[in-house]
Each structure stands twice: as C-alpha cells, then as structure tokens.
Amino acid sequence: xxxxxxxxxxxxxxxxxxxxxxxxxxxxxxxxxxxxxxxxxxxxxxxxxxxxxxxxxxxxxxxxxxxxxxxxxxxxxxxxxxxxxxxxxxxxxxxxxxxxxxxxxxxxxxxxxxxxxxxxxxxxxxxxxxxxxxxxxxxxxxxxxxxxxxxxxxxxxxxxxxxxxxxxxxxxxxxxxxxxxxxxxxxxxxxxxxxxxxxxxxxxxxxxxxxxxxxxxxxxxxxxxxxxxxxxxxxxxxxxxxxxxxxxxxxxxxxxxxxxxxxxxxxxxxxxxxxxxxxxxxxxxxxxxxxxxxxxxxxxxxxxxxxxxxxxxxxxxxxxxxxxxxxxxxxxxxxxxxxxxxxxxxxxxxxxxxxxxxxxxxxxxxxxxxxxxxxxxxxxxxxxxxxxxxxxxxxxxxxxxxxxxxxxxxxxxxxxxxxxxxxxxxxxxxxxxxxxxxxxxxxxxxxxxxxxxxxxxxxxxxxxxxxxxxxxxxxxxxxxx
Numbered sequence: 001x002x003x004x005x006x007x008x009x010x011x012x013x014x015x016x017x018x019x020x021x022x023x024x025x026x027x028x029x030x031x032x033x034x035x036x037x038x039x040x041x042x043x044x045x046x047x048x049x050x051x052x053x054x055x056x057x058x059x060x061x062x063x064x065x066x067x068x069x070x071x072x073x074x075x076x077x078x079x080x081x082x083x084x085x086x087x088x089x090x091x092x093x094x095x096x097x098x099x100x101x102x103x104x105x106x107x108x109x110x111x112x113x114x115x116x117x118x119x120x121x122x123x124x125x126x127x128x129x130x131x132x133x134x135x136x137x138x139x140x141x142x143x144x145x146x147x148x149x150x151x152x153x154x155x156x157x158x159x160x161x162x163x164x165x166x167x168x169x170x171x172x173x174x175x176x177x178x179x180x181x182x183x184x185x186x187x188x189x190x191x192x193x194x195x196x197x198x199x200x201x202x203x204x205x206x207x208x209x210x211x212x213x214x215x216x217x218x219x220x221x222x223x224x225x226x227x228x229x230x231x232x233x234x235x236x237x238x239x240x241x242x243x244x245x246x247x248x249x250x251x252x253x254x255x256x257x258x259x260x261x262x263x264x265x266x267x268x269x270x271x272x273x274x275x276x277x278x279x280x281x282x283x284x285x286x287x288x289x290x291x292x293x294x295x296x297x298x299x300x301x302x303x304x305x306x307x308x309x310x311x312x313x314x315x316x317x318x319x320x321x322x323x324x325x326x327x328x329x330x331x332x333x334x335x336x337x338x339x340x341x342x343x344x345x346x347x348x349x350x351x352x353x354x355x356x357x358x359x360x361x362x363x364x365x366x367x368x369x370x371x372x373x374x375x376x377x378x379x380x381x382x383x384x385x386x387x388x389x390x391x392x393x394x395x396x397x398x399x400x401x402x403x404x405x406x407x408x409x410x411x412x413x414x415x416x417x418x419x420x421x422x423x424x425x426x427x428x429x430x431x432x433x434x435x436x437x438x439x440x441x442x443x444x445x446x447x448x449x450x451x452x453x454x455x456x457x458x459x460x461x462x463x464x465x466x467x468x469x470x471x472x473x474x475x476x477x478x479x480x481x
Contacts, residue, residue: 251298321415322358328421365392423455
C-alpha cells in the first residue's frame, strides 16, 4: 500500500495538467467531433470522455503502487529526515539499494563522486532535492505511458461506438432521439453485417405492420398512467446545511504536497534558511510554490441547494419499471408468427431505451433462454435473440414462475410483463392465478398478445389486457378487453 506522502506526490503529478492535455487532444480529433455532430450526440460523447477522465486519473495514480516506486519512495522519505553525519555514513548503502530499480542511480553515483572527501554540509539537501526531481520525472513518465495506453483504448472505443451508431441510423426508426444516450452505452459491441441485417429486417417488418407498433406504443404508455405517490420522482431543489470536505479546515493532517503556505511548512524545509548559501533555494521554492507543506483536511458546513425527489403537482415523473417479454418459442409459432413476436420485442426494446427502462426477453418452450436487451452489450443480445429459431413445445408455467420471482423484487415495481404466444395451452392453476393477482396489487401489469385465433380464452383471462393480432389478416388488430 502506497504511503500518504507517495500518494500525494502521485496525485500532484496527475493533477499537473497531463490528463487535461489528453482530454483536449481527444476532443479536438476532427474525426470524433465530425461524427458526433453528424449523429447529434456531441454532448453524449463529451459526457463519455468526462467519465473516462475520472477513471483514468485513478489508474495512472496507481502506477506508484508498483514495487519499484514503493521501495524508492519509502527510502527517500527515510533519508530526508537524517542528519548530516548519518547521511554521509550511510549514503553509499542507500545508493547501492537504488541500483536495479531507480532512474536516479547513475546520477546519484556521479554526485557522490564529485563530493568524495569533501562532505559539504549543503550536499545532503542538494542530493535529496535532485533525488526528488528524479522521482517526480520517473513517476510522470510512468503516468504518461499509462495515460497514452488508455487514450488509445478510449479512442478505439469511440470509433467503434460511432461506427455502430452510424450503422444503427439505417435501422432505428426516426423520432428516437431520447434513446440516443442509452444506445451510445450499448454501442461498444461490434456488430457484424449479419447482426445488422437481422435487426434491419425486423425494423422493416415493424414499418410494414403498423398494428404491432401501435400495440407496443400502448404498452409503453401504460406505465405513465399509474396513480401511485410512491412512484412520483419529480426533482425539486431545497436549501440544506451540508457537511463537505474542505482543504481550508485543519481538522486532520492527511499527507504532504507542494505549495507556498508558510503556515503549513514542514520543519525540514526551514533547514535551507540555516545556510546563507541555500537561502536562495528556499526562496526559489517559495516563488515556484514547491515548498513541502502539510496537506490538511476537515469538514466545513455550507448552505447549499440539494436535489430531492418530492411529488410536484405541476409536473410529476412516474418511475417506470422494466419490460419482461416472454415469447413462445415453440414449433407452432414458427413462420410469420415468430417474426411478429421478434418484431414486438424489438419495438419494446426501442421504447425501453427512450424511457430509460430495462427490457428482458425470455424465450420459452421446453426450456428457457433469457436476453437482457438494454444492458451494455444489448445490441449483440438483440441480434442473438432475433436469430434464434423457434422449435419445441409450449410450457407456460415455468416462465410465469420465473417472471413472478423477478417481479416480486423491489426493482420491478410498475413493471410490464408481456406474453407473446398462440396461447394454445391449458389454463393455469389457482395457485399461479393467486400469485399473479398479488403482483397486480403492486402496480405490475400482465399483458397477452395472441398471434392465433385459436388461443385458450380461459388461459388469457388471467391478463390485464389482451390483444389478438392475426398475421393472416395483414395488419388487423382487435382489442378484446
């Protein structure tokens, strides 16, 4: 574990402007900004880079935690507190320890050779000052190397995301700007031509069959119609007295850093003033803000505006739960019903992106396969799901049990479960119906989309809403209840 002094040195170098320079270089890349402007995601790109900036600072600070820097920093912090007699008697041993891992080793040997037999009282201070400069430069170079590697990674990631976004322009329907931010988060996955072709085919299917899109849009609006104060999340601001960390408060000493504050000066810095020859070094460090100061930190009380989620009658946002889309993947659904079911899931994924909701798809027949379409690699998940071939028999009870388990957790309040099937299956047990009714009381909704006119009415009666969409009647949609 890096000591407090070494950590502060690493942070000081990281804050010296090297990250800002890397950030400006990334933002200034003409290809990046041109593509960002064309897609209308300039702010999204900048937010992505700001997030990267916070993470890269932590990574480059950790370069000091290697054995090389850890040992040298510990040795340096020990030597600077020695008196002159101890320094001259032990410095040869110290330099020997630097031989295999320190960039200062050769310079240290040359300095000792020049001072051999002289024992100049100014030499220990000059030696430590040169050692400190060497340490700073070595850490800075290590951080720059790590920073450059991370910059190349993020640049490659940016180009990948923009390529994916450009390809998605041909697939995503217009009027979908609200989902751009989340689509950007999902665009890190590299999509093949096959992936894009599959998604484009189902997007075109939605365009041709407006009835499916209308059902999806109605499903999306239902989460906003819930009248439950617990789901209101209108943001408001209020004044509160808050405690926050402050470098001006002097509660605790947390390390050292370079500055020009004489009130927080380390005692060993005043040793420069003991010798007229070194006094000018002291004033130079003072002018350059390079005197070693105690870093202090404490808590101060400040009156600030803080955001709070309180119901607001003027404008109330409803916290919307996820979509759980259960699709019958049995052999009886193969053909055009299968394509309609996949297109419906694709439409709900688009709505989930726009409304900042999650979207899960569970394929069920004799077994279950789960896809999370709105996670970071959701586009790849969507492509895998859309490419799946339906086969097997219909077994609705296990998927209902799995969905009920999911919706019983707190994060699934105000969720929509959508079952897309031909519903050629028996009625569910009373125990299952009781569990469904219990979840309905928790503002969860159960929907059925039947793709066959032969569905079991008793089975579908357990759902809040049921639509029947018959592909053979090309676009005909009939609302049952």
